[in-house]
Amino acid sequence: SCKGLRVYSPDMASESETISHPRHGLSGAAAWALLIAIFAAVQLASLFSPPLLDDADASHAEAAQHMAETGNWITLQINGIRYLEKPPLPYWIDAVFYRVFGQNVFATHLQNALAILGCAILGWLWAERAWGRRAAFYSALGILTAIGPFLFTRFAIPEALLSFLFLLALYSFLTGMESRRPIRFYGMWAALALATLTKGLIAPVFFAGAVIPLLLLSGQWRRWRQFKPFSGFLLYLAMAAPWHILCGLANPDQGHPIGNHPTPGNVHGFWYFYFVNEHFLRFLGQRFPHDYNRLPFAAYWLLHFVWLFPWSLFLPALLVAGWRTRKTWLHHLRRNAGQTVDFYLDYAAREDVAGYVADLKFRVRSTWLLALFSAFILLFFSLSTNQEYYTFPAWPPLLILSAAILAGMEEGRPPEGTPHDSAPLLSVRWLKWAHAVFAVIGVLAAVALAWGLWQARGLPFEPDIGKLLAHRDVGNYTLSMSHLFDLTGHSFAALRLPASLALVTLLIGPLAGWFLRLRGRHVASTVSMALTAAIFLVAAHIAFTRFEPMLSSKQLADTILAKGSSADTFIIYGDQSDASSVIFYTHNFLHKPADLVMQPCSSTGEGSSMLWGSCYPDTPKIFLDDSSLAAAWGTGERKWLFAQDTNIDKVESLLGTHLYPVQTIADKELWTDRPLSR
DSSP, X not given: OOTTOOOOOGGGOOTTOOOOOOOOSSOHHHHHHHHHHHHHHHXXXXXXXXXXXXXXXXXXXXXXXXXXXXXXXSSOEETTEEOOSSOSHHHHHHHHHHHHHOSSXXXXXXXHHHHHHHHHHHHHHHHHHHHOHHHHHHHHHHHHHOHHHHHTTSSOOSHHHHHHHHHHHHHHHHXXXXXXXXXXXXXXXXXXXXXXHHHOTHHHHHHHHHHHHHXXXXXXXXXXXXXXXXXXXXXXXXXXXXXHHHHHHHSOOBSOOOTTOOBTTBBOOHHIIIIIIIIIHHHHTOOSSOOOOOOOHHHHHHXXXXXXXXXXXXXXXXXXXXXXXXXXXXXXXXXXXXXXXXXHHHTTTSSOHHHHHHHXXXXXXXXHHHHHHHHHHHHHHHHSOOOTTTTGGGHHHHHHHHHHHHHHHHHTOOOTTSOTTSOOSSOTHHHHHHHHHHHHHHHHHHHHHHHHHHHTTTSOOOSOGGGGOOOOOGGGGOSTTGGGGGOOSGGGGGOHHHHHHHHHHHHHHHHHHHHHHHTTOHHHHHHHHHHHHHHHHHHHHHHHHHTHHHHOOHHHHXXXXXXXXXXXXXXXXXXXXXXXXXXXXXXXXXXXXOEEESOTTOXXXXXXXXXXXXXXXXXXXXXXXXXXXXXXXXXXXXXEEEXXXXXXXHHHHHHGGGOEEEEEETTEEEEESSOTTO
């Protein structure tokens, strides 16, 4: 008998019809209070220091600075040179923040912090609807306390913003498909357009790489008209296309460019450079200039356990759960899957059978969509050129899935679609072993920190950590983590406070959490893991600020501001990225670009961030060679000269006794061409 059974289509279920999940032990208010406190400690408190870093951080800030001051929202410029490599949305946001908060590090990095908060909120909303309140809480905790999202929001790159927009587009797509609300699909198209304006054409490629397989597997491709493919795509073009068109018109081909190597006055315009060189040829590893590195295959995959740590400890359980349910992967994925009389009879005792089935399908489709999206990105960059943070958009989905499996183990959740009194998919032994590994890692890390502190026990505090580092040149310093390999025992003389804080945290936190796990207090144990990670990240940021003299040149900029005049000229012996923070912080004082001692439009790739722009015929006359530097040195208004360690000997050989040293920090030197008293 099927008496009392409602005839109901699962795909018509409203979002309010959610399955009853076990409570997670914290009220919603208490959970969000903890999340906000962690966000404030890990992200907001770190927005004020260190100052902008040299290279990409301050270079990107220069582009936003130019927009804010000139009102030119089309063509990016760095140090007066066209910068055509990147789409504009992150720079638009920073330019607006500069007008509101001033030109400073807080305004520059604020979008990163807000993007992480947005990912945490979306992670909560998605996981709560699919897996319940506990999984929602853990998803937000994971996004706020994993190492990767913290580490790669210390400088201005668009990956955090891109990740938020991807997550928004995916969530809008899936909820639109479940609820059949057209506004959700328009939100999807809008988020996808903004993602395109953030990182380029990888946005629709990555999105399609997850959505199209899901539609094929679920059979939902037959509903393609409901996805607003025509009006939605027009909305996408209306948002994403105008800037690309205007930037191409403002930056056309010059002269007669041949091949992929520009020459002075003969350079491809924006459309070729952006779409061919920066997208297609970059994927193939043939982009010019070749100013990037590629992680070794094993390192590329294994480092994801670091970027997602400590929540990556639950990835093995996630993989095992997937393997154990491999024969039922497609169950409940299709619209008509499981809709048999027997299936409904199994759940006839439930108050709302159709609502349960709708939630079950949403949960299964969420798992598929998040897994497909993450897998596509990971595989894509395993074949393409990559940096450590290129896979950032895959991290929030993986953290949500890890939170779901963690909450499921704690709640004793059975496999999907089985009676509620069935055996759990995974036992809590997985949790105990994962936390045991966390405890071992914590103890080993604490021992390593203790060794470093012991090595530096007799040394006075050294504010300039650059003097204590080895220069091992790992990856030719093209990898974002290269300087970590320069640490020595003596360098802990500059890291006593953060190292001590991290030591105590890693020694006590994981062991306390393991004890709670063994006692069956799972929520408290997981919260202790998050708090341990959060305090460690606070210590890591304090340590990061101690690297300021090596990573930033703001101290040199402060010297120029204090002792120079607005008529002075700042010169860099090398690429502008070597001292981009000086250019940013002195811009409103000197009111002109820095001069650069380097070859413009180099055929060897020198000055990579400015190479293509420097080939345009209207390039400002800021490029010098050794002879013109020597001729100008000591004449006219005061000149300030900057060089990194690789160029210091060249400068001293060229200018000799005509150099007046002003300041040395880490591996950087600042001179002037006359005594400061004059």
